[in-house]
Amino acid sequence: MPVFTRLRRPTRTTEPTRTTEPTRTAEEGREGEGHSEEEKQRDGTSEAPAAPDPAPGDSPRDSTPGSPGALPLVFRALRARHARLRTEHPRATRAARWTLHGLAAALIVGALLLPNTAGALRPDRFTRIPAEAIIGAVLLLALPRRPRIVVAALYGAGIAVLTVLNVLDIGFNEYLGRGFNVVLDWGLLDDAQHYVEDSMGGATATAAAVGAVVLALLLVVVMALAAVRLSDLLARHRTRATRGALIAGTVWITCSALGLQISGVPVASDRAAAALKVQGKRVRDTLRDEAAFEKVARTDPFAGTPSDQLLPDLRGKDVLITFIESYGRTALEDPVIAPGVTGTLDTGTESLAKAGFAARSGWLTSATFGGSSWLGHSTALSGLWIDNQQRYRTATASDRLTLTKAFGKSGGWDTVGVVPGVQKGWPEAKWFGLDKVYNAFRLGYQGPKFSWSTMPDQYTLEAFQRLEHSKKRDGNKNLMAEIILTSSHQPWAPLPEMVGWDELGDGSVFGPVQKAGKQPGDIIADTTKSRREYGKSVEYSVTALTQWLERYGTDDTVLVFLGDHQPIARVSGLRASRDVPVTIVARDPKVLDKVADWNWTEGLRPDRDAPVWRMDAFRNRFLKAYGSVPHPAGG
Structure with a gap:
């Protein structure tokens, strides 16, 4: 028989060969608790071996920057x-x-x-x-x-x-x-x-x-x-x-x-x-509010009022509706701000009385606070509570009869808007019913800006006098103007000062005043300074307006002026009301007799306990007081 040689296989060990590991501290051992070695390496908690240098024969793609293999090499090197x-x-x-x-x-x-x-x-x-x-x-x-x-x-x-x-x-x-x-x-x-x-x-x-x-x-x-x-x-x-x-x-x-x-x-x-x-x-309330407000905007008690039944008791009068920026209740009641403002209002009441004018004042609760002035303007003039941008868009897209539009619809007034704060297109002018608009670039101002305000209120009023109020109207019409005074807009630095009315010219006279004024950075972060400068700005705006009325007002001039909202919460306080003053001034006593039942305070300064209405109530009350007859559309 052939002899077969038996080949012996290598003996296999029953235990894997152990490799030497570096000694870990007790803390590192506890950190690795509950994980396999593979998971710890993925989590970056295990020691990773140093990446070997690429062999001479490796593909250059593996180490060329920007190549597919470069990024893994970088990660391995970092590890x-x-x-x-x-x-x-x-x-x-x-x-x-x-x-x-x-x-x-x-x-x-x-x-x-x-x-x-x-x-x-x-x-x-x-x-x-x-x-x-x-x-x-x-x-x-x-x-x-x-x-x-x-x-x-x-x-x-x-x-x-x-x-x-x-x-x-x-x-x-x-x-x-x-x-x-x-x-x-x-x-x-x-x-x-x-x-x-x-x-x-x-x-x-x-x-x-x-x-x-x-x-x-x-x-x-x-x-x-x-x-x-x-x-x-x-x-x-x-x-x-x-x-x-x-x-x-x-x-x-x-x-x-x-x-x-x-x-x-x-x-x-x-x-x-x-x-x-x-x-x-x-979010939920906002989405629900859109549909509800659209229905309210379509309901207007004066939508169908014939033109001859709109504001008959003001025919023959030039009516100026003037908003003073940030003119709020705080200006009349804050202990730091009020002394200067109330003194200015009392002085104005006396000087206007000498010129034959009388006034009545009350309070309106604004739909906005601290800013978004257009919400206050549109609320007062439309009779709608417009307290957010969505409502503003809905209202201005409707055919709502605004107070300013009512003057134009009546056929007895030319309607003008003086809006020095507007520096771009303003399509809302049509909704407000304004025939002509003077924005920041149409008033002829060549002087410096005063922070956000494009021009001092005194110049705005003088330009309005020159461009519109002094002119005779065609067709026996009178003038209705919506005027926005902006000098009391934050940050209240630098502030303009009153100059001689005959010295205004093109506004260049305000150059030295602007240069000598405070800078916004000097007061914007200081609440006390902001309050003081805010008070001065309101004093300036009220002074400019009352002096203009003394200088240019006639027996047929009716001035309505009010604040659009309170100043920012940092000045007025987080718990301040939203109330703003509102005043009607006229030389003809019959104009004020029409609002005698409103129980407003005599003079430019409303008493603390004078009546307070929501701002959206003003349009209807004003229209009714001066003879307008409610007539809903289709009624």
């Missing part, structure tokens, strides 16, 4: 460098890592507790326990790695968006006395930029706009990264994190049930959830 740093400087690396953890936690918790008003920005508001942080931690602990990272990034980005809305709320509350409406108010940010540009220069406005956008985007990115970092930390310490979340939830429920507070602030917080609820309610 290798990080691994070396951890090995060479373990304490510094650990300290830096936990510092970043702490900053991420502080950022997330601080954002969840951020209030939406400047007055609530106090340290005790940030010592609370946010329910949203506990719920977020529980959710992230329950998710696998990849869904956890996605959810954490979305969670952080969502908190960032909520933070931006809270910051916008702070700004809107500080200036307009109300929160930010995510449906309607984005357009006002563009107006805010133009305001900054007119007040502080184009470079400042551009820098502020770019800076705000960059900060908002950066906040979203940083918040997302912070949330992902914290989610990784929770996953690495899953057992202890689960136990901590349970304890925190129990403490939150206990504090909420017992109503525990620190310095009057509840320990248990659901601030972020409440903010989302408020924003949601605003």
Whole structure:
């Protein structure tokens, strides 16, 4: 038999060959708790081997910048460098890592507790326990790695968006006395930029706009990264994190049930959830309001009134309806502001009385606060409560009979608008019923701007006198003018001063006055200075108007002047009313007799307890007082 040689196979060991690993500290061992080595490497918690240098025979595509293989090489190099740093400087690396953890936690918790008003920005508001942080931690602990990272990034980005809305709320509350409406108010940010540009220069406005956008985007990115970092930390310490979340939830429920507070602030917080609820309610109410307001706008008791039955008791009179910017109740009642303003009003009452004029004054509650003057103008003249931009668009797209349009429809008046604040197209002029409009470029002014205001009120009134009031009307018509006085518009620096009426010329006389005035930056951040300068601006506007009436008013002149809204909340206060003064001045006693039953105060200064109406009631009351007959369309 042939002899077969038996080949012996190598003996296999029962245990895998062990490789030597670097010794890890106890802290690093605990950090890796609950993860496989593969998962820890994906999370970046395990030591990664240094990337080997590319072999001479490797494809050049792998290392050429911009090639498909370049990016992985960069990542591997960074990971290798990080691994070396951890090995060479373990304490510094650990300290830096936990510092970043702490900053991420502080950022997330601080954002969840951020209030939406400047007055609530106090340290005790940030010592609370946010329910949203506990719920977020529980959710992230329950998710696998990849869904956890996605959810954490979305969670952080969502908190960032909520933070931006809270910051916008702070700004809107500080200036307009109300929160930010995510449906309607984005357009006002563009107006805010133009305001900054007119007040502080184009470079400042551009820098502020770019800076705000960059900060908002950066906040979203940083918040997302912070949330992902914290989610990784929770996953690495899953057992202890689960136990901590349970304890925190129990403490939150206990504090909420017992109503525990620190310095009057509840320990248990659901601030972020409440903010989302408020924003949601605003959106819901806004969407519902659009259809409801459209129906109200179509209901007009004077829509069908024949022209000969409109304002018959004012025929033969030149009627001037004048809005004074930011002329609010605060100007007459604030202890810092009021002495100068009330003294100016009392002086004006006396001087007008010597010229044969009498006046009656009351209060109107404006539809707006701190800004958006067009809402106040349209509310007073249309008889509609127009308190947001959506309502304004709906109203101006309708055929509503405004008070100014009623004068034109009657056939007895030419209608003119003097609007020095308008520096672009103004299609609403047709809705207001104005035959002719003088904007910032049609009044002949060659002097300097005074911050936002394109020209001093004294010049505006003199230009109106020259261009319209002094002219004879064709066809036995009289003049009705809507005049907007802008010198009392924020930021109230620099302010114009009265000059001789015969010295006004083309306005160049105001050059030295403007140069000698304060700069916006000198007062814009100082509440006390802003209040004082605001008071001076109202004194100037009232003085210019009353002196104009003394100088150019006739037996047939009827002046109605009122404020469009209160000054910004930083000046008038967060809890200030929305009331503004309204005054009718005439030399003919029959004009004031028609409103005797209104019980308004004699003179230019309304008493504190004088009647207060909503501003949308003014149109109907004025039309009825001067003989207009209600006649709904189709009635």
